[in-house]
Amino acid sequence: MSQTTETKETPYKPTSPNSKLDFASVWEYAPAPESSDHVEIKDQYQLFIDGKFVKPSKGRYFKSTNPATTEVITEFAEATQNDVDKAVKAARKAFKGEWSSLAPKTRGKYLYRIARMLQERSREFSVLESMDGGKPIRESRDVDVPLAAAHFFYYAGWADKLDYAFPGKTPEPLGVCGQIIPWNFPLLMLAWKIAPALACGNTVVLKPAETTSLTALKFAELVKDAGVPAGVINIVTGAGQTGAEIVNHKDIDKIAFTGSTGVGKLIQKSLAGTDKKFTLELGGKGALIVFEDAPIDQAVEGIINAIFFNQGHVCCAGSRLLVQEGVADLVTQKLKDRMETLIVGDPLDKNTDIGAINSSQQFETINSYLEIGVDEGADVYQSKCSIPENGYFIRPTLLANVAQSNRVVQEEIFGPVLTVQTFRTADEAIDKANNTPFGLAGGVWTDKGSKIFKVGAGLRSGVVWANTYNKFDPTSPFGGYKESGVGREGGLHGLSAYVKLK
Ligand code: NAP
Ligand code: MG
Numbered sequence: 001m002s003q004t005t006e007t008k009e010t011p012y013k014p015t016s017p018n019s020k021l022d023f024a025s026v027w028e029y030a031p032a033p034e035s036s037d038h039v040e041i042k043d044q045y046q047l048f049i050d051g052k053f054v055k056p057s058k059g060r061y062f063k064s065t066n067p068a069t070t071e072v073i074t075e076f077a078e079a080t081q082n083d084v085d086k087a088v089k090a091a092r093k094a095f096k097g098e099w100s101s102l103a104p105k106t107r108g109k110y111l112y113r114i115a116r117m118l119q120e121r122s123r124e125f126s127v128l129e130s131m132d133g134g135k136p137i138r139e140s141r142d143v144d145v146p147l148a149a150a151h152f153f154y155y156a157g158w159a160d161k162l163d164y165a166f167p168g169k170t171p172e173p174l175g176v177c178g179q180i181i182p183w184n185f186p187l188l189m190l191a192w193k194i195a196p197a198l199a200c201g202n203t204v205v206l207k208p209a210e211t212t213s214l215t216a217l218k219f220a221e222l223v224k225d226a227g228v229p230a231g232v233i234n235i236v237t238g239a240g241q242t243g244a245e246i247v248n249h250k251d252i253d254k255i256a257f258t259g260s261t262g263v264g265k266l267i268q269k270s271l272a273g274t275d276k277k278f279t280l281e282l283g284g285k286g287a288l289i290v291f292e293d294a295p296i297d298q299a300v301e302g303i304i305n306a307i308f309f310n311q312g313h314v315c316c317a318g319s320r321l322l323v324q325e326g327v328a329d330l331v332t333q334k335l336k337d338r339m340e341t342l343i344v345g346d347p348l349d350k351n352t353d354i355g356a357i358n359s360s361q362q363f364e365t366i367n368s369y370l371e372i373g374v375d376e377g378a379d380v381y382q383s384k385c386s387i388p389e390n391g392y393f394i395r396p397t398l399l400a401n402v403a404q405s406n407r408v409v410q411e412e413i414f415g416p417v418l419t420v421q422t423f424r425t426a427d428e429a430i431d432k433a434n435n436t437p438f439g440l441a442g443g444v445w446t447d448k449g450s451k452i453f454k455v456g457a458g459l460r461s462g463v464v465w466a467n468t469y470n471k472f473d474p475t476s477p478f479g480g481y482k483e484s485g486v487g488r489e490g491g492l493h494g495l496s497a498y499v500k501l502k
Contacts, residue, residue: 029343032350034137039127041214047077047237048220050090051230057082062239064211067134067363068347068356068391076213079236084205084245087234091176091203092251094231100173100201102229108159111198113226115152118145121222125215129187130347132214134356134392135310137348147472148191151490154474155195158495162200165492171499173201174277175253178246182259183209183358184313184414190216192489193256194233200498202254205234207246209259211359213237244270252276254498258315261412261437261483268486279487279497281315281479283412284440287433288318288469289455291426292326294445298467300334303418306443306469308342308354308396312416313362315484316441318469320409321420322429328422332400335418339383339396346388354416356391363392366415373399373408378419410436426451430458439481443469462488 044061046053056077063072079087099107118125125148126140135144162171177197181189186208197204208216220235236242240263247255247270257267258281271278288306290299306318323331347355357363374380378399387393400420402409409419423429433442433455441463444455452466462480465471472478477493479485487497 029351031346033346034127034130034141034348034350036127036131036348039124039131041074041128041131043074045074045076045213045217045237047079047083047087048217048223048233048235049083049087050093050234051224053220054086056080062210064132064214065359066131067211067358067360068388070360070391073131074214076210076217076237079207079238079242079245081245084236084242084249087205087236088176088178088249088251090231091205091234094229095173095175095203098229099203099232102201104160104162104201107198107201108156110226110228111152111156111159111195114222114228115149115156117222117226118149118152122146122149125187125218127348128214128218129212130355133183133186133212134347134358136352136355138350138352139310139355144185144188147474148187151188151191151195151474155199155495158196159199162495162499165495166499166501169501171200171501174498174500175202176251177202177204177254177256177498178249178252179204179206179256180243180246180259181206181208183212184310184315186212187215187219189258190219192258192494196489196494197256197498198232200495202498203232203234205236205246205252207236207238207243210237210239247271254278256497257281264485277497279479279489280485281487281489282440282483282485283414283438284315284317284480284484285320285410285412285436285438286316286318286441286443286461287320287322287429287459289423289429289433289442289444290321290323290327290331291444291446291448291451292324293447294327295447295467296327296331296334299445300331300338302443302445302467302469303335304338304342307418308416309470311354311357311394313358313414314470316463316470316478317414318441318443319413319418320433321418322423322432323420324429325422325424332398332420335398336381336383339398340385342383342385342396344385344387344393344395354396357394357415358392360392362414363394366394366413366417369408369411369413369415369417370397373402373406373417376402376406376408378402378406378408404432404435412438426454426458430455434458434460437483440479440484441465
């Protein structure tokens with residue numbers, strides 16, 4: 001694979017008043033690839049139903065590629081209605097049988113075991129996550145896999161303490177839960193879904209995303225090795241239609257969906273009039289509000305993390321910068337300087353900051369938004385780094401000179417693209433931040449606690465970070481307002497989505 005560290009033809013000249021370095025000539029790293037020798041990828045993966053790997057009833061498979069090379073790495077089985085039905089029956093049998101009547105502390109033991117095994121196999125899981133999905137190994141190794149294990153540890157702890165979680169009430173499991181997850185944090189989203197469901201005594205049928213099913217199938221192998229009773233966890237791979245079969249299955253008690261607002265709306269319509277419980281974790285268009293009194297360098301680091309983490313494929317990404325007029329030029333220049341230091345390239349290289357865009361489809365979507373931005377009159381700034389010739393890569397991008405009504409400001413791009421707007425007063429910043437259909441996350445940078453409280457209270461967002469961004473913890477609830485979804489995952493709130501209270 002080509003590397004990202006060639007000398008640039010036109011060396012970048014930093015122009016910010018505080019810049020001391022010519023980044024292009026100073027930031028040269030030798031390649032540091034993570035080995036993939038220790039991971040096994042089969043040529044073909046089957047469905048995981050009732051504790052066994054089984055072939056799909058129609059015998060159909062679909063291919064999964066490594067988006068950094070565009071090479072096919074394996075193929076997954078396509079689950080049709082019949083397969084989903086088998087998975088739901090297995091989950092129902094397990095629910096009625098052993099699982100929901102198991103001593104809660106024994107359920108907890110299985111969850112602890114899964115958490116520990118994830119830690120033991122963390123290198124394997126992180127390499128596979130980066131190969132199948134394109135995210136930098138540093139992120140899968142330091143964020144996705146450890147956080148996934150942390151969710152299992154956290155909910156393992158609750159399994160025998162549910163009476164304390166809901167004082168004065170008797171919590172009962174819901175039954176069979178259908179869970180559908182996206183491609184941006186495959187293993188982590190699986191953990192968000194499966195851990196609380198099992199802790200409360202439910203069983204699950206989970207569908208991973210088409211482009212990133214590999215770690216879910218590896219997880220199925222781990223589940224077998226952990227001796228989790230058959231039927232408690234079922235994993236069915238497939239495209240949107242497989243997800244729709246889960247949503248419409250009559251013997252499912254709850255749907256937990258994470259994905260786009262468009263599909264979330266379809267699901268909500270399908271569920272209207274049924275007694276299925278549901279939670280929907282949908283899209284976002286987070287605002288980053290930087291006041292003049294903010295610690296500017298800290299804010300710039302926060303913005304870089306907010307928009308370029310995981311190639312910007314983050315529901316809570318801070319994709320709109322709102323910067324107070326007095327520091328707008330300074331912040332923008334420092335941001336450009338910092339963007340020049342970002343390394344875009346091989347996801348398995350430990351130096352890489354921005355990996356591959358997850359799929360050709362998403363690559364096209366992001367590029368079409370860049371064209372829309374140009375048509376809307378935006379000034380486009382992209383860092384000058386080299387990018388590999390093959391694979392789906394996009395340089396970190398700023399869109400300045402944009403208006404609140406522009407599509408690039410209103411719609412989720414889900415890529416490494418940040419829009420830049422200015423504001424004068426806190427009220428204006430709050431109005432602009434709230435003026436999109438979404439309400440998932442936001443950030444504020446200021447020296448004044450009072451401003452943090454004012455902005456925090458004014459933002460209609462499920463999460464607001466102050467002087468930092470993208471901090472996740474299993475104890476903390478996560479979810480959206482408006483078109484960003486319904487319900488919360490994580491923490492105690494995440495438990496309540498998986499119980500009936502009597
Ligand atoms: P998506 O297209 O909505 O897909 C999500 C999942 O739903 C995938 O497994 C998909 O299968 C499946 N699906 C597609 N059509 C379906 C249907 N009609 N019925 C049931 N399931 C269906 O979203 P995505 O592009 O994978 O993920 C990106 C989106 O997820 C972004 O909008 C992002 O903001 C959001 N997200 C939200 C959160 C949160 O917590 N709020 C977290 C992460 C991501 P296929 O893979 O086969 O299409
Ligand atoms: Mg893939």
